[in-house]
Amino acid sequence: MTPDLECVDLVKRFGDTTAVDNVSFSVPPGSFFSILGPSGCGKTTIMRMIAGFLDPTTGDIRIKGGSVLDTPPNKRPVNMVFQHLALFPMMTIAENIGYGLRRRGMSKPEIARKVDEALERIGLPGIGARKVDELSGGQKQRVAIARCMVLEPDVLLLDEPLGALDLKLREHMKVELKALQAAFDTTFVYITHDQSEALVMSDQIAVMNAGRFEQVGTGQDLYYRPETPFVAGFIGDTNRWSGRIEKAEGGTLQLRTESGLAMRASGAGLAPGDMAEIFVRPEAIRLAATAEGLAGFDNHLSGTVTSILFNGAASRLLVQDAAGETLEVTLPQSGEFDRLKRGDMVHIGWGAGQATCFATGAAGAR
Amino acid sequence: MRNQSRVAFYLLLMPLVLWLGLLIIIPHIDMLLISLRERVSFGVYDRSLAQYEKALTEPLYLRTFARTAVMSVLATAITLLIAFPVAYYIAKMARGRLQQVLFLLCLIPFYVSELVRTFGWMILLRETGIVSNLLQWAGLADQPVEMLYTDATMMVGLVYTSMLFMVVPLVTTLESLDDSVIEAGYDLGGSGLSVLREIIIPHAMPGIVSGCIVVFMLSLGNYLTPTMLGGKDSLWFTEMIYNQFIVRSNWELGAAFGFMLLVLSSVIVWGMLRLTGRTLKETMG
Numbered sequence: 001m002t003p004d005l006e007c008v009d010l011v012k013r014f015g016d017t018t019a020v021d022n023v024s025f026s027v028p029p030g031s032f033f034s035i036l037g038p039s040g041c042g043k044t045t046i047m048r049m050i051a052g053f054l055d056p057t058t059g060d061i062r063i064k065g066g067s068v069l070d071t072p073p074n075k076r077p078v079n080m081v082f083q084h085l086a087l088f089p090m091m092t093i094a095e096n097i098g099y100g101l102r103r104r105g106m107s108k109p110e111i112a113r114k115v116d117e118a119l120e121r122i123g124l125p126g127i128g129a130r131k132v133d134e135l136s137g138g139q140k141q142r143v144a145i146a147r148c149m150v151l152e153p154d155v156l157l158l159d160e161p162l163g164a165l166d167l168k169l170r171e172h173m174k175v176e177l178k179a180l181q182a183a184f185d186t187t188f189v190y191i192t193h194d195q196s197e198a199l200v201m202s203d204q205i206a207v208m209n210a211g212r213f214e215q216v217g218t219g220q221d222l223y224y225r226p227e228t229p230f231v232a233g234f235i236g237d238t239n240r241w242s243g244r245i246e247k248a249e250g251g252t253l254q255l256r257t258e259s260g261l262a263m264r265a266s267g268a269g270l271a272p273g274d275m276a277e278i279f280v281r282p283e284a285i286r287l288a289a290t291a292e293g294l295a296g297f298d299n300h301l302s303g304t305v306t307s308i309l310f311n312g313a314a315s316r317l318l319v320q321d322a323a324g325e326t327l328e329v330t331l332p333q334s335g336e337f338d339r340l341k342r343g344d345m346v347h348i349g350w351g352a353g354q355a356t357c358f359a360t361g362a363a364g365a366r
Numbered sequence: 367m368r369n370q371s372r373v374a375f376y377l378l379l380m381p382l383v384l385w386l387g388l389l390i391i392i393p394h395i396d397m398l399l400i401s402l403r404e405r406v407s408f409g410v411y412d413r414s415l416a417q418y419e420k421a422l423t424e425p426l427y428l429r430t431f432a433r434t435a436v437m438s439v440l441a442t443a444i445t446l447l448i449a450f451p452v453a454y455y456i457a458k459m460a461r462g463r464l465q466q467v468l469f470l471l472c473l474i475p476f477y478v479s480e481l482v483r484t485f486g487w488m489i490l491l492r493e494t495g496i497v498s499n500l501l502q503w504a505g506l507a508d509q510p511v512e513m514l515y516t517d518a519t520m521m522v523g524l525v526y527t528s529m530l531f532m533v534v535p536l537v538t539t540l541e542s543l544d545d546s547v548i549e550a551g552y553d554l555g556g557s558g559l560s561v562l563r564e565i566i567i568p569h570a571m572p573g574i575v576s577g578c579i580v581v582f583m584l585s586l587g588n589y590l591t592p593t594m595l596g597g598k599d600s601l602w603f604t605e606m607i608y609n610q611f612i613v614r615s616n617w618e619l620g621a622a623f624g625f626m627l628l629v630l631s632s633v634i635v636w637g638m639l640r641l642t643g644r645t646l647k648e649t650m651g
Contacts, residue, residue, distance in 0.1 A: 051549075051553055073553055074552045074554075074557060078553075082546040082550055084544065084546060087547075087550075088547060088550070088564075088565055090565070090568035090569055091564075103554065103555035147554065148554070151554065151555065
């Protein structure tokens with residue numbers, strides 16, 4: 001099947017700076033593809049090139065197999081939901097949604113019918129006569145999507161459209177966007193710096209840093225099997241050390257961190273003597289009251305609780321071990337550790353498979 | 367405390383009240399009274415509407431009156447047509463330093479007095495002027511060309527004088543239009559023309575209206591440009607007011623003319639607001 005959107009060796013330079021550096025990817029029809037990266041990584045530049053507002057320096061953009069480089073933005077079968085939505089404040093909601101249809105020269109009754117249909121679809125029937133500033137943030141969001149979807153684009157681009165919403169609404173809109181995507185059955189390309197948006201909604205995520213794609217994969221791939229230190233550090237929270245490899249047996253490594261903490265970890269392509277960065281997620285560390293409870297783990301140590309960072313389900317403990325290293329450990333909310341307080345001794349442990357190593361100085365390391 | 371702030375409020379209000387009262391309201395009342403009297407004999411005046419009757423029955427006065435109105439509207443329209451692309455370029459296309467420099471360039475002519483600027487046009491356009499010589503040198507004319515004292519020259523002068531007052535409000539409103547709204551217009555299939563018609567102009571409407579009102583008032587009340595650049599057929603209404611007051615010492619008729627001009631400008635501005643107010647409502651639903 002031809003991919004809906006395909007970018008081939010895309011490069012964009014502004015003067016001396018390379019904003020997008022040789023990026024290639026393809027998005028299969030009907031999927032939700034996210035580009036995730038910190039601000040300034042070039043993701044907006046990619047989006048603007050796909051929409052046609054910027055010309056790539058080199059490379060090609062194909063939609064449904066055909067190159068669109070020579071197609072101006074108003075003729076591309078691609079529509080964009082802008083960061084601040086860019087609804088037309090001088091028009092009513094119905095006029096906003098009907099704008100693209102009017103441009104295509106559709107007849108008035110047909111436009112009215114399509115607009116009503118679209119409003120029905122986004123769950124806001126009967127608001128056509130209202131003005132843009134009478135709507136709430138979430139409603140505007142849906143209208144902005146409907147305004148694009150009535151044109152039945154091959155690809156819908158979304159440029160951090162949830163950024164302006166408050167947290168509660170953003171959580172709600174994540175689910176809703178995913179549902180809208182399924183309902184419209186259109187390819188969505190979504191750019192964001194918020195990993196939770198990308199992880200929740202996407203079929204495929206590309207993690208971007210400094211103009212390049214670090215890794216493309218499903219949310220699970222990125223979270224469980226990061227390929228670069230940048231991805232390991234960017235997706236989810238993590239404890240991070242650097243240390244020296246003392247022993248390597250197959251995929252399992254024996255290391256010692258700079259502060260003297262010994263641990264077993266996994267990683268490929270590393271030899272004894274190499275410097276490496278080790279990533280362990282707080283939620284991969286098991287907390288126990290006694291050392292016996294951790295017998296099955298490759299690494300265990302004991303330490304004192306220096307701080308309890310209470311944040312509901314995402315609560316953490318800061319645990320300091322004998323060598324002075326501080327680890328962030330997820331605090332399970334199963335009731336077992338309710339009485340824990342600062343200064344208490346705890347035992348923690350994690351498997352070698354949960355500690356990922358990368359050679360120091362590998363591409364993308366920050 | 368309350369009393370103190372009230373005193374402060376009235377003190378602050380004082381300059382405005384004085385300004386309005388002394389410079390605008392009192393002179394206008396006096397003018398109105400002068401326009402409503404008729405000289406019977408030396409130093410003896412009667413209340414009458416004779417001045418207005420004279421102004422409205424004499425063809426020269428009426429024609430000049432109508433001509434001034436039409437030409438002012440025309441000058442406003444031409445100024446808008448030229449200023450809009452200029453303002454759009456400054457507000458939306460120029461970036462950083464260039465934007466400031468361009469804006470300053472619009473302002474710089476206003477550093478010299480209107481009289482000097484008008485003389486500048488005369489130096490350029492007169493029979494022995496630069497343009498005339500240039501045309502002869504290039505072989506496009508075989509004798510000196512007189513470009514002064516025509517309606518077209520006067521129009522050039524009027525538009526030139528008013529340009530800044532149109533550009534400033536337009537730049538301000540256009541700058542407040544988010545670039546992404548324009549991009550969205552293109553993204554959803556709009557052409558340059560439809561984006562201009564459906565998005566940019568409706569957004570710029572407040573700036574267009576305020577710019578037009580200012581330029582119209584300035585043109586209508588302009589004295590120097592029509593007098594110096596206009597021909598003998600280009601009599602401007604302000605010139606007639608000046609003539610009545612200074613040349614003829616006929617203050618009564620001059621005051622009546624002044625009031626007719628005031629009424630005319632009020633009516634046209636009101637009409638302009640009504641017209642755009644309605645279309646504004648239409649575009650905003």
